[in-house]
Amino acid sequence: MAKYVDLTGNKYGKLFVIKKSEHRVGKQKRVAWDCLCDCGNRRTIATSDLKSGHRKSCGCGNSSIKTNEKYGSLVAVRATDERKNGGVVWETLCDCGNTHFVDAGNLSRGNIKSCGCSTSDRAKVRGKRFGRLVALKIADTEKKDRIYWICKCDCGNKTTVSANSLSSGRTKSCGCYAIDLVSGENSRFYNKELSDQDRLKNNRYVSSKENVRLWRKQVYEKNDYTCQTCGVVGGDLNAHHLNGWHWFEEGRFDIENGVTLCVGCHKQFHFKYGNKNNTKKQFIDYKTNIEKSS
Numbered sequence: 443m444a445k446y447v448d449l450t451g452n453k454y455g456k457l458f459v460i461k462k463s464e465h466r467v468g469k470q471k472r473v474a475w476d477c478l479c480d481c482g483n484r485r486t487i488a489t490s491d492l493k494s495g496h497r498k499s500c501g502c503g504n505s506s507i508k509t510n511e512k513y514g515s516l517v518a519v520r521a522t523d524e525r526k527n528g529g530v531v532w533e534t535l536c537d538c539g540n541t542h543f544v545d546a547g548n549l550s551r552g553n554i555k556s557c558g559c560s561t562s563d564r565a566k567v568r569g570k571r572f573g574r575l576v577a578l579k580i581a582d583t584e585k586k587d588r589i590y591w592i593c594k595c596d597c598g599n600k601t602t603v604s605a606n607s608l609s610s611g612r613t614k615s616c617g618c619y620a621i622d623l624v625s626g627e628n629s630r631f632y633n634k635e636l637s638d639q640d641r642l643k644n645n646r647y648v649s650s651k652e653n654v655r656l657w658r659k660q661v662y663e664k665n666d667y668t669c670q671t672c673g674v675v676g677g678d679l680n681a682h683h684l685n686g687w688h689w690f691e692e693g694r695f696d697i698e699n700g701v702t703l704c705v706g707c708h709k710q711f712h713f714k715y716g717n718k719n720n721t722k723k724q725f726i727d728y729k730t731n732i733e734k735s736s
Contacts, residue, residue, distance in 0.1 A: 449475055449489065455498025456480040457487060465706075481509050483520055507532055507546045514555025516542060524676050526610075540589070543606065557589060557605075567591060567605060573614025575603065607663065617656035654695070657681065661700035669704035671732050680708040686720040701725065707732075 449459045457477040463486045467474045472488040479485060479500035491497040500521055507518050507530070516534040522543065524531035529546035534557075536542050542557035567577045575593040581602045589605040595616035607613040658681035668675050682703045685693050693699035699722075703711065715724045 447489075449492060452492075454492045454495070457485070457492065457497065457499060459492070460484075481520065485523070506550050513549050514552060516544065516549065516554070516556060518549070522675065567608065572608045572611070574619060575601070575608070575613070575615060577608065604663070604666075613659075613663070617659060657695045657697065657700065660697050662702055664697060664700075665702035668702060669707055670701050671707045671729050672704060674704045678705040679703070680705060682708055682711065682725070683720065684722040684725050686718060688718045 448462070450461055452459045454477075456479050458479075460476045460478055463474040463476045465474065465486065466472055467486060467488050472490060474486045474488045475492065477485050477487050477492075477500075481500060483500040485497075485500045487497050500523075507513070507521070509518055509520065511518055513534070515537040519533045519535055519541075521530045521532055524543070526545040531543050531545050532549060534542050534544055534549070536557035538557065540557040544554050548554045568579070570577055572593070574596040577591045577593050578600075579592050581590040581592045590602050591605060591608060592600060593603050593608070593616075594600050595618060597616065597618045599616040599618070601616040603613045661681040662679060666675075667679065669679065680703050681700050683690070683694070684699050684701055687694055690699065711725070711728050712720075714728065
């Protein structure tokens with residue numbers, strides 16, 4: 443086994459090394475360390491990034507934003523691991539009580555001054571077009587940390603989308619755009635010689651108007667693009683079927699039968715429980731064990 447130098451107790455920039463991490467990072471599975479930043483955030487950093495000076499903070503040190511400072515109606519709470527528009531994404535607290543995530547550039551320049559609760563911010567969304575969607579009104583939702591809008595799609599459907607997803611361009615339709623790209627005559631794989639029955643038989647991912655890509659997107663939106671076991675936001679995500687695709691046919695496109703996992707957690711789950719005949723109970727047990735060990 444390769445030897446490594448114990449970095450526990452050392453400090454690199456703003457990062458204090460607490461202990462060697464149980465997980466390795468990156469494609470090369472590098473040895474990593476659990477670190478505490480001066481701002482209070484915890485991060486897992488590879489040995490080489492610490493010793494080379496490539497990482498000197500959790501990300502807060504690379505931003506002009508300062509913790510606890512106010513920007514419009516938003517108070518900067520902490521820097522997250524997420525990056526957007528080349529800058530650190532900050533968790534902020536709005537005067538109205540909502541939590542809102544904003545990239546450092548838009549926050550420092552004053553382009554975003556609230557969570558969307560202000561009259562001026564709402565005016566920038568209401569009635570405006572975002573891809574195939576037109577924002578109609580703010581939706582009543584139990585998720586109080588974000589603003590959601592009821593939108594009408596060009597296809598006639600109505601859908602509920604977060605203000606962040608609209609403004610960032612991450613959501614541009616009710617899901618019909620994804621369907622158009624992978625099915626019907628607009629698809630580059632379309633074979634006019636096949637009957638509709640042949641197409642359904644040859645493609646397990648399409649069933650009438652139900653489509654696994656649309657299902658996956660809706661699962662991500664339900665979970666705010668956040669892994670439901672480790673809590674990582676964004677990045678490489680998988681939509682996991684709680685009751686497995688192979689046996690639970692009636693729930694293949696049920697949004698409540700899906701949960702968002704990062705690639706690492708998804709692989710760990712299937713390594714432990716296999717790739718077929720999975721159940722919701724297995725996931726509950728898996729998540730419970732992770733919470734107990736953390």
